[in-house]
Amino acid sequence: MPRRRRSRRITAPMLVIALVVVAAWVYLYGPDGMRSEAGDAWLPPAASDGAGGPGDGAGTVDPDLARLVVAEGGATQPYDRDRFGEAWLDVDGNGCxxxxxxxxxxxxxxxxxxxxxxxxxxxxxxxxxxxxTVISFVRGPDTSDAVQIDHVVPLSYAWQHGASTWTDDRRAAFANDPANLLAVDGPANQAKSDSGPAEWMPPATGYACTYVDRFAAVLLSYELTVSPGDLDAIVRVDAGC
Structure with missing residues (x-):
């Protein structure tokens, strides 16, 4: 006759071990948990018709600079930050x-x-x-500005180079596109303001190649133009990369 399998009984020690594992998981990953490494990168939603957006494309290495369209900046209406939507939106619908x-x-x-x-x-x-530099970020009215979110291609720059003709939805997508956003040193971001590469470059020269590549890739992805001086600066930096 085949042997009957003995049913496994949950013993007290097994229950204690299970509770310890659950408690450890809650401690590490619960509401006040800590991530030991930089958070997982997230992707923007797929661009809808008329919204447009580079998504991963703006992170492309060595964008084709020959495709950039050169034009002096100009718009029929003055730049208005509100035309790019509320800061900040939840464009990917993840609740944040x-x-x-x-x-x-x-x-x-x-x-x-x-x-x-x-x-x-x-x-x-x-x-x-x-x-x-390494910066400790602490959320608070007097401390949050130590780390700011920079638009690599500034909103006002985009306005002058084509965004003034976009729909509001496309401008909101641009303003919240992670491919055009970086967490950076607050004072450096303030110093950059709405400048292009001809007027401002990151103080850390080792980041120059990445910066101009990203700037150019965003312009290409959104079909924005570039000023002659900014193109010269991008080409000059790129030649040494």
Whole structure:
């Protein structure tokens, strides 16, 4: 006769071990958990008709600079930040606004506000690409500005080079596209303001090649023009890469 299999009984020691494992998981990954490395990169939603957006394309290495269209900036209407939508939107529908999505992507050792479902970044560490310095981020009215989210191609620059003719939806997509966003040193971002590469480059010269490549790739992806001086600066930097 075949032997009957003995049914496994859940013993007290097994129950204790299971509870310990669950408690450890909650501690590490619960609402106030810590991610030991930079947050996972996230992708923007697929561009809808008329919205447009580079997605991963803006991260392309060695964009074809010959495709850039040169034109002096100009628009029939003055630049207005509100024309690019609310800052910041939840464009990917994950429940977090774009600012926090970028902080999660670019910072290491991220901790979240306990009531935010792993969304609102409370603290973290940024290795700033613009200055090559390490910055401790602490959320607060007097401390949050130490780390700011930079539009690699500034919104006002985009307005002057083609975005003034876009739909509001396309401008909102551009303003929240992670391919055009970086968490950076606050003072460096303020110094850059709305400048192109001819007027401002990252103080950390080792980031120059990546910066001009990203700037050019965003222009190409959104079919924006570039000023003659900015193209000269991009080409000059790219020649040494």
């Amino acid at each position: 606004d774009t600012r926090n999505d970028v902080l999660i992507r670019d910072l290491a050792d991220v901790r979240f506000r306990s009531d935010s479902a792993d969304c609102v970044v409370r603290t973290g560490t940024l290795t700033d690409p613009y200055t090559n």
